[in-house]
Amino acid sequence: MNILAIETSCDETSVAVVRDGRYILANVIASQIPLHQKYGGVVPELASRQHVLTIIPVLDEALKRSGLDWAQIDAVAVTKGPGLSPALLVGLNAAKAIAFARQKPLLAVNHIEGHIYSNWLVSESDADSGITPPEPAFPALCMVVSGGHTELVLMTQHGEYKMLGKTIDDAAGEAFDKAARILGLGYPGGPAVQKAAESGDPARFAFPRAWLKGTYNFSFSGLKTALLRKAQEYGIETSRPAPWQKQIDPEQTAPMKESMPVPIVQREVPVRDLAASFQAAVVDALVEKTVAAAAEYKVREVLVAGGVAANALLRARLKERLAIPFRYPPLVLCTDNAAMIASAGYYRYAEVVQHDFSLDIEPSARFV
Amino acid sequence: MILALDTSTETASIAIYRPGLGVLAEQTWLSGREQTTQLIPNVQRLMSLVGIDTRTLTGVAVATGPGSFAGVRIGVSTAKTLAYTLDLKLWGVPSLDVLAYPQVAVTAVQVCALLALGRGRFAWALYRTRSARWQRLTDYANNTAPEICETIGKQEARLPTMFCGEIDGATSDVIGGNMGNMASIAPAAAGLRRAGYLAELALQRAANGEFDDPATLQAIYLQPKVEA
Ligand SMILES: [Zn+2]
Numbered sequence: 001m002n003i004l005a006i007e008t009s010c011d012e013t014s015v016a017v018v019r020d021g022r023y024i025l026a027n028v029i030a031s032q033i034p035l036h037q038k039y040g041g042v043v044p045e046l047a048s049r050q051h052v053l054t055i056i057p058v059l060d061e062a063l064k065r066s067g068l069d070w071a072q073i074d075a076v077a078v079t080k081g082p083g084l085s086p087a088l089l090v091g092l093n094a095a096k097a098i099a100f101a102r103q104k105p106l107l108a109v110n111h112i113e114g115h116i117y118s119n120w121l122v123s124e125s126d127a128d129s130g131i132t133p134p135e136p137a138f139p140a141l142c143m144v145v146s147g148g149h150t151e152l153v154l155m156t157q158h159g160e161y162k163m164l165g166k167t168i169d170d171a172a173g174e175a176f177d178k179a180a181r182i183l184g185l186g187y188p189g190g191p192a193v194q195k196a197a198e199s200g201d202p203a204r205f206a207f208p209r210a211w212l213k214g215t216y217n218f219s220f221s222g223l224k225t226a227l228l229r230k231a232q233e234y235g236i237e238t239s240r241p242a243p244w245q246k247q248i249d250p251e252q253t254a255p256m257k258e259s260m261p262v263p264i265v266q267r268e269v270p271v272r273d274l275a276a277s278f279q280a281a282v283v284d285a286l287v288e289k290t291v292a293a294a295a296e297y298k299v300r301e302v303l304v305a306g307g308v309a310a311n312a313l314l315r316a317r318l319k320e321r322l323a324i325p326f327r328y329p330p331l332v333l334c335t336d337n338a339a340m341i342a343s344a345g346y347y348r349y350a351e352v353v354q355h356d357f358s359l360d361i362e363p364s365a366r367f368v
Numbered sequence: 369m370i371l372a373l374d375t376s377t378e379t380a381s382i383a384i385y386r387p388g389l390g391v392l393a394e395q396t397w398l399s400g401r402e403q404t405t406q407l408i409p410n411v412q413r414l415m416s417l418v419g420i421d422t423r424t425l426t427g428v429a430v431a432t433g434p435g436s437f438a439g440v441r442i443g444v445s446t447a448k449t450l451a452y453t454l455d456l457k458l459w460g461v462p463s464l465d466v467l468a469y470p471q472v473a474v475t476a477v478q479v480c481a482l483l484a485l486g487r488g489r490f491a492w493a494l495y496r497t498r499s500a501r502w503q504r505l506t507d508y509a510n511n512t513a514p515e516i517c518e519t520i521g522k523q524e525a526r527l528p529t530m531f532c533g534e535i536d537g538a539t540s541d542v543i544g545g546n547m548g549n550m551a552s553i554a555p556a557a558a559g560l561r562r563a564g565y566l567a568e569l570a571l572q573r574a575a576n577g578e579f580d581d582p583a584t585l586q587a588i589y590l591q592p593k594v595e596a
Contacts (some may be wrong), residue, residue: 045437049589052441056452056582070453089438090445093404097449100408101422357408 001074004062004098005342006055008091009083009111011035011042013054016338017066017073021346022122022132026065027339029332030054033188040187041177048086055094062338070102075353077107077345079114081365082148088361096357106354107345110367111336112149115305116142117347118329118340125330136327137300143290145314146306147173150286152216152293153368155303158347163368164293165216172282172308175220179278182224182231183271193275194311200276205230207281209288216289220282227278234269279313287317294324302326310334369420370427370570371411371450372563375403375443376435376463377483377534382411383563384418387571391564392418403442425450427457429570431561433588434491434508435463435483440587448582458580459570462588464508464533466561468495469569471532471554472502480520482533488512490539491590494520494529510590513539517546526550533559 002025007014016027032050036042063069078095081088099106119136126133141164142153150167170178173190180189185196207226210219286308294302302322308314309328318326333340345352369392370385380399384392393414399406415421430447433440444460451458468481478496485491489512494505511519520529531543532554543551573579 048437048441049586052444053584053586055445056448059449059452060583086438086441089404089441093407093442093445094449096408097446098453100412101450101453103422357412358405360405 001346002066002068002072003075003077003107003342003345004073005077005109005338005345006059006091006095007079007111007114007336007338007341008051008055008087009079009081010087010336011047012336013051013058013091014336014338015055015059015062016342017062017068018121018339018342018346021117021343022120022135023127024121024124024339025068026062027332027337028058028062028065029335029337030058037187040181042084044084044086047084048090051087051090055090059094073102073104075105075107075345075349077109077341077352079111079341080108080359081362082111083363085361085363088363092359092361096359100357106357106359107349107352108354108359109341109344109348109352110365111341112144112151113348113367114340114344115144115146116153116155116303117343118305118333118337119303119327120343120347121329121333121339123330123333136303139297139299140301140303141290141294141297141299142303142305143286143309144306145172145286145304145308147171147177149306150218150220152289154293154297154299159351161368164297165218165289167218167220168212169219169221170224172218172220172286173306175224175282176279176308178224179227179275182228182236183275184236185271185275190307190311193279194313196272196275197279197313200270200272200274202276202280204270204273205277207277209281209285211285211288216293218285218289220285223278223281227274231269231274236269279311283311283314283317286314287321290318291321294322300324304328305334307335369424370429370567371425372429372567372570373407373411373443373447374431374463374466374561374563374566375399375407375439376431376433376561377439378436379534379560380407381561381563381566382407382414383567384414384420385564385567385571391567394562394564396560396562403439407442407446422450422454425454425456427459427570427574429459429461429566431463431466431566432460432585433463434485434510434590436485437587437589440589444585444587448585452582457574458582458585459573459578460580460585461566461569461573462508463561464491464493465504465569466563466566467533467559468493468504469502469565470562471495471530471558472497475530477528477530477552478505480516480529480531482516482531482535482539484534484536485510485590490516490533492516496527508588508590513542514546517543517551521547528552530554535559
């Protein structure tokens with residue numbers, strides 16, 4: 001079954017074609033990072049205007065790369081939420097138009113569930129070498145870490161989830177964005193902090209870890225405050241939050257991008273050490289809770305998903321600490337992309353297929 | 369067969385138009401914030417009413433605003449994707465033109481088309497028939513009702529003006545108070561944007577060999593700057 005999927009929940013316009021939920025025939029992503037960079041975050045109205053312009057060229061490119069014609073597309077999947085309303089609207093109405101025009105089933109997919117299913121996709125390198133890794137084994141522990149989500153979810157079957165814990169304040173990706181803002185490292189924050197941390201000393205500053213004992217919940221706001229205080233001790237001038245920040249859906253503010261040149265100067269302010277110590281504290285919390293939950297629920301695999309899954313330290317520490325297999329998507333599938341929406345649409349087909357065209361966006365959609 | 373779509377304000381309108389014959393079916397209704405949920409289901413219903421399916425379509429016309437940002441984007445995203453997916457001709461037509469076109473055809477005075485943008489502001493433009501051709505006299509603008517009356521009052525030729533569009537009682541009072549007997553207000557039913565007229569304006573563009581590209585068609589926002 002070939003599913004064409006559209007994802008426009010934040011600042012990426014993406015269209016993909018995926019066969020049988022795993023094999024990517026095309027996954028075209030038009031990023032808007034340069035458009036939002038000067039604002040230090042995603043401006044929803046700008047994002048939406050850009051989606052309106054980009055949607056058709058991206059759709060055209062994806063269809064051409066897939067080598068398929070409309071008759072060979074079996075269904076159209078689209079992100080219904082969570083995400084930015086003005087952005088979601090563009091993709092959802094485009095998907096409806098295709099499904100209506102070509103009489104295809106329409107599948108409404110939850111964005112976060114999509115991130116989890118990025119672990120079902122066969123990576124380009126595996127596909128090139130002719131290897132098909134087995135599907136993830138249940139029960140699996142999913143750690144969804146993005147700009148707005150930090151959740152530990154037990155997955156016992158397709159569509160069967162139990163929320164074990166989540167952040168009670170900032171999401172991990174949001175914490176990275178705020179740290180990057182405090183340290184003047186630019187946007188997006190995740191890769192910027194990681195880059196600065198590479199040559200820094202993670203042990204120099206003992207930032208607090210909020211363990212929230214007896215739960216699988218997370219908290220990163222105290223850590224952010226500690227970083228801010230320490231930075232101010234060194235006389236860092238912290239930029240004020242942008243006035244539009246209230247408009248921004250926190251889930252979506254900190255997609256991690258593969259690379260972004262950031263000016264790093266080790267002045268008297270130990271920016272690199274601050275970044276390294278901050279990153280170590282975030283990763284510690286994520287890893288400890290994941291290891292504990294994996295043991296308690298005797299899962300067979302750990303699946304990491306979402307923008308922060310691109311963090312190299314997180315991957316390295318999980319590898320050290322977990323005795324069971326864990327997997328994470330290749331970088332291009334960690335950030336928002338339509339291939340993951342196609343995969344979720346395939347495995348959840350019966351539950352997400354629409355019976356008419358009255359589908360609406362769900363900016364605050366939940367999946368557990 | 370042309371499908372015409374207009375969701376640029378809370379009032380939506382759709383029509384199926386056969387070139388050379390006219391409107392086969394048209395529906396205009398208060399859709400509110402339900403345009404996403406209501407647009408395709410109503411297009412589907414209208415098409416089945418006249419017994420056609422998407423394979424019969426040759427073109428799609430869409431109102432590109434000004435209007436509500438979300439509303440305009442719903443129409444434009446839907447129309448350009450239909451055009452791309454079915455390989456149809458595509459025309460974007462400004463919403464104010466759709467409003468003014470039927471009025472200009474029947475009146476000798478100039479017409480001021482208004483669309484409520486909320487918070488007392490309106491998108492507007494002036495239209496008039498000159499040398500048997502209807503034309504827009506001003507740029508699409510975003511102002512309050514008193515500002516609009518003031519601008520019209522400064523015109524060199526003092527012409528009676530007929531206002532049409534989304535005009536409530538309070539706005540009507542402001543216009544009357546500012547312009548007295550130089551202003552008249554079109555009946556509310558004539559202030560609807562009807563998609564049949566949208567289709568005709570699209571066909572006028574087609575006759576001039578004008579089409580839009582689904583890859584580049586953009587909405588008219590009237591506030592090009594997004595304040596950060
Ligand atoms: Zn995401």
